[in-house]
Amino acid sequence: xxxxxxxxxxxxxxxxxxxxxxxxxxxxxxxxxxxxxxxxxxxxxxxxxxxxxxxxxxxxxxxxxxxxxxxxxxxxxxxxxxxxxxxxxxxxxxxxxxxxxxxxxxxxxxxxxxxxxxxxxxxxxxxxxxxxxxxxxxxxxxxxxxxxxxxxxxxxxxxxxxxxxxxxxxxxxxxxxxxxxxxxxxxxxxxxxxxxxxxxxxxxxxxxxxxxxxxxxxxxxxxxxxxxxxxxxxxxxxxxxxxxxxxxxxxxxxxxxxxxxxxxxxxxxxxxxxxxxxxxxxxxxxxxxxxxxxxxxxxx
Amino acid sequence: xxxxxxxxxxxxxxxxxxxxxxxxxxxxxxxxxxxxxxxxxxxxxxxxxxxxxxxxxxxxxxxxxxxxxxxxxxxxxxxxxxxxxxxxxxxxxxxxxxxxxxxxxxxxxxxxxxxxxxxxxxxxxxxxxxxxxxxxxxxxxxxxxxxxxxxxxxxxxxxxxxxxxxxxxxxxxxxxxxxxxxxxxxxxxxxxxxxxxxxxxxxxxxxxxxxxxxxxxxxxxxxxxxxxxxxxxxxxxxxxxxxxxxxxxxxxxxxxxxxxxxxxxxxxxxxxxxxxxxxxxxxxxxxxxxxxxxxxxxxxxxxxxxxxxxxxxxxxxxxxxxxxxxxxxxxxxx
Numbered sequence: 001x002x003x004x005x006x007x008x009x010x011x012x013x014x015x016x017x018x019x020x021x022x023x024x025x026x027x028x029x030x031x032x033x034x035x036x037x038x039x040x041x042x043x044x045x046x047x048x049x050x051x052x053x054x055x056x057x058x059x060x061x062x063x064x065x066x067x068x069x070x071x072x073x074x075x076x077x078x079x080x081x082x083x084x085x086x087x088x089x090x091x092x093x094x095x096x097x098x099x100x101x102x103x104x105x106x107x108x109x110x111x112x113x114x115x116x117x118x119x120x121x122x123x124x125x126x127x128x129x130x131x132x133x134x135x136x137x138x139x140x141x142x143x144x145x146x147x148x149x150x151x152x153x154x155x156x157x158x159x160x161x162x163x164x165x166x167x168x169x170x171x172x173x174x175x176x177x178x179x180x181x182x183x184x185x186x187x188x189x190x191x192x193x194x195x196x197x198x199x200x201x202x203x204x205x206x207x208x209x210x211x212x213x214x215x216x217x218x219x220x221x222x223x224x225x226x227x228x229x230x231x232x233x234x235x236x237x238x239x240x241x242x243x244x245x246x247x248x249x250x251x252x253x254x255x256x257x258x259x260x261x262x263x264x265x266x267x268x269x270x271x272x273x274x275x276x277x278x279x280x281x282x283x284x285x286x287x288x289x290x291x292x293x294x295x296x297x298x299x300x
Numbered sequence: 301x302x303x304x305x306x307x308x309x310x311x312x313x314x315x316x317x318x319x320x321x322x323x324x325x326x327x328x329x330x331x332x333x334x335x336x337x338x339x340x341x342x343x344x345x346x347x348x349x350x351x352x353x354x355x356x357x358x359x360x361x362x363x364x365x366x367x368x369x370x371x372x373x374x375x376x377x378x379x380x381x382x383x384x385x386x387x388x389x390x391x392x393x394x395x396x397x398x399x400x401x402x403x404x405x406x407x408x409x410x411x412x413x414x415x416x417x418x419x420x421x422x423x424x425x426x427x428x429x430x431x432x433x434x435x436x437x438x439x440x441x442x443x444x445x446x447x448x449x450x451x452x453x454x455x456x457x458x459x460x461x462x463x464x465x466x467x468x469x470x471x472x473x474x475x476x477x478x479x480x481x482x483x484x485x486x487x488x489x490x491x492x493x494x495x496x497x498x499x500x501x502x503x504x505x506x507x508x509x510x511x512x513x514x515x516x517x518x519x520x521x522x523x524x525x526x527x528x529x530x531x532x533x534x535x536x537x538x539x540x541x542x543x544x545x546x547x548x549x550x551x552x553x554x555x556x557x558x559x560x561x562x563x564x565x566x567x568x569x570x571x572x573x574x575x576x577x578x579x580x581x582x583x584x585x586x587x588x589x590x591x592x593x594x595x596x597x598x599x600x601x602x603x604x605x606x607x608x609x610x611x612x613x614x615x616x617x618x619x620x621x622x623x624x625x626x627x628x629x630x631x632x633x634x
Binding site: 065066172174202203204205206207208210211214229230231232233235236237238239255256259260269270271272273274275276277278279280282286289 | 341342485486487489490493494512513514515516518519538539542552553554556557558559560561563565566568569570571572573574576
């Protein structure tokens, strides 16, 4: 464990064992037709043969446009969706072959932060109950100790623990996302899948949450699978980045390499499409975009 | 004389708790053929400003004071019927969500020709012909063949192109685009922004583009207005605003943006703005950004509302501590 700590956010290729190994992951959704008897006529290949690994303390950014399969990949890693085929090895064990009870044990080590802080918190539970629910489900501690844990967790994420008895609707998007992060931390997991954690937030609040995630990673040696569509956000969070398009990873590498010397045509087009807050670069970027137009076929 | 002149516009919403000052004294003008970008975060009043210009403020909101002069005539004291004549003909509109702003039960062709027949009194055949041309103009492949399709057969980017086609149908003098690309993927967004720029030049049309995205205004606008808590806090040309932002809020907003390029982004922290915007039910009679501003002093910030003043030609700022004055002060102190 100390080895892991020292390597910290250094990430890939430092000799340590990967925490998560995903191999040939596929998730096909059937397309059904028929009135009385459903026939499967086709499949939507949401995730189509995806492989990657994540090392302890590292952040792997998974970036792509809507429908690229990035969120589905995240759900399949956590077994929230059952993969069609392929393996997900976490801490050396294949999650796809586990029973429900084994998975439940494993889920203590892997958690998720969702995109929409309005929809992902139960409006009828207090902040304290939301944060400590995982402890209760796993039978950890008694009521009083769980409450103390919830207070401590809220403090860690910068949420005033005095508000522990209030309900989610009383808080802004940024504050709610802090509650969501505290909930993910409750069982002291190793891996957190962050699924578009800031895309519903304003810029100034987004920066607060991204900084928080960075701080927590350092403090608790967390490993992130960071899923987002915003290329700049992914860049600021990730050691390595995988670019997804139509269910496949088209490029993966060190964050700086992928952004500065992209090799894949789609990655290039994606990077060129981002409107950069610098009017002086506009002409060059527009020219670049024109050249890469062929790499993007707009779906009809 | 400018095409659009907005002066001291105030739009309030009456609620049970009191009046929400959604737009609180907004003034700007827009010349023919130019593009003005309005940027700000959620709740800053940018969309309500646009709705006020068009006379589309939903109840319980209403324009309580100020003036909006479009093409030499006031927009605020007109009858509903007159406004309907102007909207769609002289002022085109595009809204954020291309999934909901088209009627799913009508064909694309019907929705475009509706505008043409209402405003230009074209007959059925002429309207259809013109609709095909419009779809071609916004680069919809096989335009004539797709006129009879329903919206669900179009992708998000194509629907937004259709919205643009409808907005341009009558050659408006002004196009108001409220978050036109927010719901779109980044590669699709780039195409729509390029299209808007191209059409703006062709039709010599002025545009107000409203967005939360600093990158989008950098790409499209000639001038930029930054809004915060219902007021304009900075107004400058696009180059001047990005080169030398003056208001501490604008500076912080730019600094808070994650960068696509640069070194040590992974190790570094983003500059975040502590706190939240003020409650617009009872906005403080002081600088509205002061509680979050790192330069806020004691009396000059908490006591009076700073005026929007011209700090240098064409650059307006509402702050007691704009960047250039802080710099001058620092030099003077040395």
